Amino acid sequence: MTSSFVSPATTSNPATAPQDSRERVSQAFKQLQDSICRQLETLDGAGTFQEDQWERPEGGGGRSRVIKQGDIFEQGGVNFSEVWGQNLPPSILVQRPEAAGHGFYATGTSMVLHPRNPYVPTVHLNYRYFEAGPVWWFGGGIDLTPYYPFEEDVVHFHRTLKETCDRYHEAYYPTFKRWCDEYFYLKHRQETRGVGGIFFDYQDGRGELYRGPDTNGPAAQHSQQIGELPQRDWESLFSFAQACGNAFVPAYSPIIEKRRSTEYSDHERQFQLYRRGRYVEFNLVYDRGTIFGLQTNGRTESILMSLPPMVRWEYGYTPEPGTPEARLYDIFLKPQDWANWPTP
Amino acid sequence: MTSSFVSPATTSNPATAPQDSRERVSQAFKQLQDSICRQLETLDGAGTFQEDQWERPEGGGGRSRVIKQGDIFEQGGVNFSEVWGQNLPPSILVQRPEAAGHGFYATGTSMVLHPRNPYVPTVHLNYRYFEAGPVWWFGGGIDLTPYYPFEEDVVHFHRTLKETCDRYHEAYYPTFKRWCDEYFYLKHRQETRGVGGIFFDYQDGRGELYRGPDTNGPAAQHSQQIGELPQRDWESLFSFAQACGNAFVPAYSPIIEKRRSTEYSDHERQFQLYRRGRYVEFNLVYDRGTIFGLQTNGRTESILMSLPPMVRWEYGYTPEPGTPEARLYDIFLKPQDWANWPTP
Numbered sequence: 001m002t003s004s005f006v007s008p009a010t011t012s013n014p015a016t017a018p019q020d021s022r023e024r025v026s027q028a029f030k031q032l033q034d035s036i037c038r039q040l041e042t043l044d045g046a047g048t049f050q051e052d053q054w055e056r057p058e059g060g061g062g063r064s065r066v067i068k069q070g071d072i073f074e075q076g077g078v079n080f081s082e083v084w085g086q087n088l089p090p091s092i093l094v095q096r097p098e099a100a101g102h103g104f105y106a107t108g109t110s111m112v113l114h115p116r117n118p119y120v121p122t123v124h125l126n127y128r129y130f131e132a133g134p135v136w137w138f139g140g141g142i143d144l145t146p147y148y149p150f151e152e153d154v155v156h157f158h159r160t161l162k163e164t165c166d167r168y169h170e171a172y173y174p175t176f177k178r179w180c181d182e183y184f185y186l187k188h189r190q191e192t193r194g195v196g197g198i199f200f201d202y203q204d205g206r207g208e209l210y211r212g213p214d215t216n217g218p219a220a221q222h223s224q225q226i227g228e229l230p231q232r233d234w235e236s237l238f239s240f241a242q243a244c245g246n247a248f249v250p251a252y253s254p255i256i257e258k259r260r261s262t263e264y265s266d267h268e269r270q271f272q273l274y275r276r277g278r279y280v281e282f283n284l285v286y287d288r289g290t291i292f293g294l295q296t297n298g299r300t301e302s303i304l305m306s307l308p309p310m311v312r313w314e315y316g317y318t319p320e321p322g323t324p325e326a327r328l329y330d331i332f333l334k335p336q337d338w339a340n341w342p343t344p
Numbered sequence: 345m346t347s348s349f350v351s352p353a354t355t356s357n358p359a360t361a362p363q364d365s366r367e368r369v370s371q372a373f374k375q376l377q378d379s380i381c382r383q384l385e386t387l388d389g390a391g392t393f394q395e396d397q398w399e400r401p402e403g404g405g406g407r408s409r410v411i412k413q414g415d416i417f418e419q420g421g422v423n424f425s426e427v428w429g430q431n432l433p434p435s436i437l438v439q440r441p442e443a444a445g446h447g448f449y450a451t452g453t454s455m456v457l458h459p460r461n462p463y464v465p466t467v468h469l470n471y472r473y474f475e476a477g478p479v480w481w482f483g484g485g486i487d488l489t490p491y492y493p494f495e496e497d498v499v500h501f502h503r504t505l506k507e508t509c510d511r512y513h514e515a516y517y518p519t520f521k522r523w524c525d526e527y528f529y530l531k532h533r534q535e536t537r538g539v540g541g542i543f544f545d546y547q548d549g550r551g552e553l554y555r556g557p558d559t560n561g562p563a564a565q566h567s568q569q570i571g572e573l574p575q576r577d578w579e580s581l582f583s584f585a586q587a588c589g590n591a592f593v594p595a596y597s598p599i600i601e602k603r604r605s606t607e608y609s610d611h612e613r614q615f616q617l618y619r620r621g622r623y624v625e626f627n628l629v630y631d632r633g634t635i636f637g638l639q640t641n642g643r644t645e646s647i648l649m650s651l652p653p654m655v656r657w658e659y660g661y662t663p664e665p666g667t668p669e670a671r672l673y674d675i676f677l678k679p680q681d682w683a684n685w686p687t688p
Contacts, residue, residue: 311624
């Protein structure tokens with residue numbers, strides 16, 4: 001947004017990345033893709049992933065895996081990619097000026113799952129790693145988008161993420177949770193995309209945790225209250241990114257098991273299709289990765305795998321007061337302290 | 345895209361707008377909305393438009409009209425708006441630096457129709473007028489998005505627009521047709537949105553006709569070959585904008601009449617829903633009006649009335665060779681000289 005929103009870091013250089021950093025991270029992200037796909041196939045019981053391997057002419061490639069018409073998943077995609085090139089895009093250089101003039105390397109795993117049953121939430125995950133000249137950083141997150149409001153599901157999701165974060169640093173969850181609420185926000189609807197989760201970017205072990213654009217927002221304020229953390233090394237952040245990836249199945253699968261057999265009617269299905277429209281609006285209007293990919297010759301089919309298989313728009317829809325749909329809007333589409341939410 | 349793509353104009357000031365320019369243009373655009381809605385209701389035979397009047401806190405307002413579940417139109421919207429304020433957005437000031445520091449006035453009529461029958465094309469129309477300090481200009485256009493390929497429909501559409509343009513200046517159609525192909529282009533798909541029509545912007549009667557970003561593209565080249573037109577006055581451009589608006593029904597309604605009763609199966613319906621995804625991608629990723637509106641507190645429901653009621657995405661779809669779907673991709677989703685297309 002502006003050219004100077006990155007907090008100044010007192011440590012001028014990040015810790016050194018190991019010689020084999022790229023191989024180790026890409027290997028870990030491939031394993032994450034493998035492990036997630038295997039577990040999702042087991043959960044689904046019917047659908048299997050189809051893989052497309054692809055190469056990027058400018059350097060690198062990936063493997064896109066799609067599941068369609070499964071028992072649980074109407075459509076889902078789990079991508080791995082590893083790309084390199086001469087120059088990072090200006091949008092990233094603004095936040096990492098030290099990377100200017102250097103070649104870059106980026107690898108990541110990303111996933112979106114669109115279940116058929118409206119009682120099962122959509123989920124998104126993305127973890128990524130960059131290197132460019134003297135700098136490297138980890139980024140990513142995971143967030144949940146329910147169609148129907150069940151406090152216990154959301155509390156379970158957030159507490160699982162919090163437990164994982166707390167194993168690394170107690171400041172991670174409260175900062176990255178707020179950052180997630182900030183990032184997955186549809187300004188034109190004044191709604192969060194869903195109930196959030198965690199999100200972080202530009203983590204190289206230096207300085208303040210929050211490095212996003214809203215320097216007056218809750219995430220920035222929380223980060224400032226904490227102050228600068230002691231420098232964390234590459235191994236610690238690599239381990240954290242892997243732990244976050246591994247937290248996905250324990251965070252999400254109990255929700256699937258609880259909701260997958262709930263009966264629903266066309267009413268719930270229509271509401272799900274309508275709400276999926278918000279997912280499309282977010283990804284195409286706001287999501288930096290999607291927009292950047294589309295505008296810079298990325299593999300379109302892999303980028304847009306995140307879009308739902310069937311979507312509906314309806315002019316002027318508002319939920320009836322007192323319905324579950326209204327509860328979703330009133331409570332679940334606003335930032336809430338889910339990890340501390342009172343549960344029965 | 346860049347800050348200097350507007351062709352230099354030898355005439356330093358545009359012709360003066362009449363004292364009552366705002367009233368006359370807004371009146372004409374309201375009448376266009378009325379006339380289009382009336383004729384569409386007659387054509388449809390079952391659906392009627394529902395109107396929402398709205399006010400903009402910063403100044404102005406509009407009337408949004410929606411037709412749903414008609415005999416022909418699954419959903420359609422015809423908007424009129426008239427807004428004013430302190431400052432034009434930077435994206436417009438770049439192209440109209442003379443407007444900086446002045447209040448602005450903008451009025452326009454826009455429309456998108458999504459028919460249910462896959463053999464009836466989607467159509468979009470938008471005409472608008474701006475004033476800001478010493479400058480005023482007209483902009484807009486109309487374009488057609490078929491799902492199934494019928495040359496005669498497209499030829500009729502383009503010839504009707506060409507006849508209207510030719511009554512004003514023979515350079516209009518060839519320039520504005522190329523500009524339309526350029527504007528309604530999905531770079532990430534390497535497809536035109538449909539078969540185009542006409543599009544123009546920043547028309548104040550001065551200089552070269554083309555004032556878009558692609559200074560080496562076919563529209564710019566054609567405009568440069570023609571050179572600068574003699575200065576045209578406000579009345580002439582106002583009349584032209586009205587004539588373009590009035591050309592919509594004769595350009596589109598014969599296509600409806602010809603295709604509305606064609607039988608179709610789920611196969612054609614599914615292809616239509618899939619192709620509607622491109623409409624969403626264009627409007628949310630590229631359309632300046634949509635993005636500007638969403639990011640600046642416009643009336644979201646009116647802006648997103650252009651989105652289709654039901655949409656589908658499918659990973660990795662490609663049409664079977666030799667099918668009508670493949671013909672659409674091979675011929676209709678590339679710029680063609682439709683006004684001179686050989687017809688049987």
